[in-house]
Amino acid sequence: MRASPEGGSKVGPRSLCSFVLALARMRLERLFLFEGESMAKEMNLETIRHSMAHVMAEAVLEIMPEAKIAIGPSIENGFYYDFDLPRPLTDADLETITEHMKAIIKSGVTFERKEISRDEARTLFADQPYKLELLDAIPEGETVSIYTQGKFTDLCRGPHVESTKDLSADGFKLLSIAGAYWRGNEKNPMLTRIYGTAWRNGKELRVYLDHLADIEKRDHRKLGKELDLFSLHEEAGPGLVYWHPRGARVRQAIEEFWRGEHYKNGYELVYTPHVGKSWLWETSGHLDFYKDSMYPKMEMDKADYYAKPMNCPFHIMIYKNSKHSYRELPFRWAELGTVYRYEKAGALHGLMRVRGFTQDDAHLFVTPEQMDDEIVEVLRFSLYMLHSFGFNDVHAYISTKPEKSVGRQEDWDAATAALKKAVEKEGLSYDIDEGGGAFYGPKIDLKVKDAIGREWQLSTVQFDFNLPERFDLTFVDRDGSEKRPYMIHRALLGSIERFFGVLIEHYAGAFPPWLSPDQIAIIPVGESAFDYCKALEKRLRGEGFRVAIDLSDDRLNAKIRNAQKMKTPYMLIIGEKEMSGDLTAFLPRTS
RNA sequence: GCCAAAGUAGCUCAGUGGUAGAGCAGCUCACUCGUAAUGAGCAGGUCGCGGGUUCGACUCCCAUCUUUGGCUCCA
Numbered sequence: 265m266r267a268s269p270e271g272g273s274k275v276g277p278r279s280l281c282s283f284v285l286a287l288a289r290m291r292l293e294r295l296f297l298f299e300g301e302s303m304a305k306e307m308n309l310e311t312i313r314h315s316m317a318h319v320m321a322e323a324v325l326e327i328m329p330e331a332k333i334a335i336g337p338s339i340e341n342g343f344y345y346d347f348d349l350p351r352p353l354t355d356a357d358l359e360t361i362t363e364h365m366k367a368i369i370k371s372g373v374t375f376e377r378k379e380i381s382r383d384e385a386r387t388l389f390a391d392q393p394y395k396l397e398l399l400d401a402i403p404e405g406e407t408v409s410i411y412t413q414g415k416f417t418d419l420c421r422g423p424h425v426e427s428t429k430d431l432s433a434d435g436f437k438l439l440s441i442a443g444a445y446w447r448g449n450e451k452n453p454m455l456t457r458i459y460g461t462a463w464r465n466g467k468e469l470r471v472y473l474d475h476l477a478d479i480e481k482r483d484h485r486k487l488g489k490e491l492d493l494f495s496l497h498e499e500a501g502p503g504l505v506y507w508h509p510r511g512a513r514v515r516q517a518i519e520e521f522w523r524g525e526h527y528k529n530g531y532e533l534v535y536t537p538h539v540g541k542s543w544l545w546e547t548s549g550h551l552d553f554y555k556d557s558m559y560p561k562m563e564m565d566k567a568d569y570y571a572k573p574m575n576c577p578f579h580i581m582i583y584k585n586s587k588h589s590y591r592e593l594p595f596r597w598a599e600l601g602t603v604y605r606y607e608k609a610g611a612l613h614g615l616m617r618v619r620g621f622t623q624d625d626a627h628l629f630v631t632p633e634q635m636d637d638e639i640v641e642v643l644r645f646s647l648y649m650l651h652s653f654g655f656n657d658v659h660a661y662i663s664t665k666p667e668k669s670v671g672r673q674e675d676w677d678a679a680t681a682a683l684k685k686a687v688e689k690e691g692l693s694y695d696i697d698e699g700g701g702a703f704y705g706p707k708i709d710l711k712v713k714d715a716i717g718r719e720w721q722l723s724t725v726q727f728d729f730n731l732p733e734r735f736d737l738t739f740v741d742r743d744g745s746e747k748r749p750y751m752i753h754r755a756l757l758g759s760i761e762r763f764f765g766v767l768i769e770h771y772a773g774a775f776p777p778w779l780s781p782d783q784i785a786i787i788p789v790g791e792s793a794f795d796y797c798k799a800l801e802k803r804l805r806g807e808g809f810r811v812a813i814d815l816s817d818d819r820l821n822a823k824i825r826n827a828q829k830m831k832t833p834y835m836l837i838i839g840e841k842e843m844s845g846d847l848t849a850f851l852p853r854t855s
Numbered sequence: 856g857c858c859a860a861a862g863u864a865g866c867u868c869a870g871u872g873g874u875a876g877a878g879c880a881g882c883u884c885a886c887u888c889g890u891a892a893u894g895a896g897c898a899g900g901u902c903g904c905g906g907g908u909u910c911g912a913c914u915c916c917c918a919u920c921u922u923u924g925g926c927u928c929c930a
Binding site: 340344399448489787835837841 | 856857858859860866886887888889890891892893921922923924925926927928929930
């Protein structure tokens, strides 16, 4: 195939480059705006947002003087205020409140700080029970301050802007109404919370609203439908994923790469059953600890079977099939193992939280001496994998021994030290979650930032001091004695379903060619080119390309539009010219 | 669980106490097309499920199921 950038491509190589660069710059500017703001600016925005919350409270009291006010802090990107209201709010109320707020801002009243005694405060807020409660919660000896703007006074530590002139009447937007328990305790009354976002000016607000729209456009549930990738069917079982042909193509590409890299990295691939007798789960401890999140038992031949929630006991069965020498270790056994877990109906969410999913699981059986090297390798492999899929911003979390745990202290210490050493060796930034490990061993979790700066947990590497014990795993050491191997669980992508969801959002559905469902769309200009195109499709398929051919009777314009809607990276447009001259119009996807 | 919103055609969404609507997708026909939607026609729905009010309910009321967002950020 030959490209013809001059004739066929709207965006030649050079302009394509500058286009991509321009996009990258825009992206950086945006990231900078949301993440890289200097502390001073951030404080300023926080003050603006907090003051905006006061203005909103004033507006609400103007409309409903009998409302009781609770708290109104600034939050990331905005603010909220909680109210106890005489009636539920509607969207129309939000508009009215917004109008009142704009009027208050334009009136340019000042924020006055005053320090007062507790008694004065008690008199001032006599008919505001929530404020009285907050007042009582202020430690003795601490100053009690109030802020007043216009007719509104709030118990508040501050700081605030000097005047409502410092707020932008078109730099804020009320976003939603939600219920929230007073002080976050479900035994308390539920208050009405109004969320808003606030910025220095209308332009910043618009950038932020664009950002929200961008997140919405990237939603994998929406793109999954639009790009015909997968579906879920409530009537066939919530939380169970149906991979359509186009989604399956992406999965195949992921899995193919995954398998190849595992072979290269010294792993063996295994396959194990989807169900097992209760003996497995009694021995592993799952029936004790996780019965509620397992699919219920199936009875057969006077035995109870369970769908597997984990692959570990199955890999252990392979290990236990024969006696092992220290010379054979380490074993690195990987499996794309499909497991089933009962997640609460309310917790299900698209591909991110499902009931049946495929883990890219592996178990390493190692001697104590091999532990350090194996951890370093697993971590290096994880990073390689994440980078390969376009995730370059990785942060590690090390979780250490919790209060209730199994295994000897010296094993925990050694394993935790090995994890830290490996993370440092790879130069990763990390946080330590003291006491956050599972009862059976410490772990490293890797979180990545996606294209718009959201964090996702993907890889996990966990030590296990529990299962080797429970299943009585041994190997014969140099001196002829039987010893206990260490076991490491690890998943690099996590679950294929969730990973696919994250990938879709990361790329906003425009996958790089090696992952794209269709790499090339073959588009005949007219019916006379159909046979040529079919032959070309066969040839390209034969060479391993994922292709789509458009044999509809649509106009050429429509065919190009459809291919671009499906975010196909390349289009081959075939007409008389191409068939006679072996010259192909080659059109890359533009965004 | 609680608060709020939503559930109407495959998809996205209008709609009214009196025969159910659009766009896209689908099907048929015509056009045989050269770089971001060719035109015309046809078909498609127990208006989430169950009760109630009413002469009449998709619409109003009650109950229920499901989905979405929030309930962690603390004057």
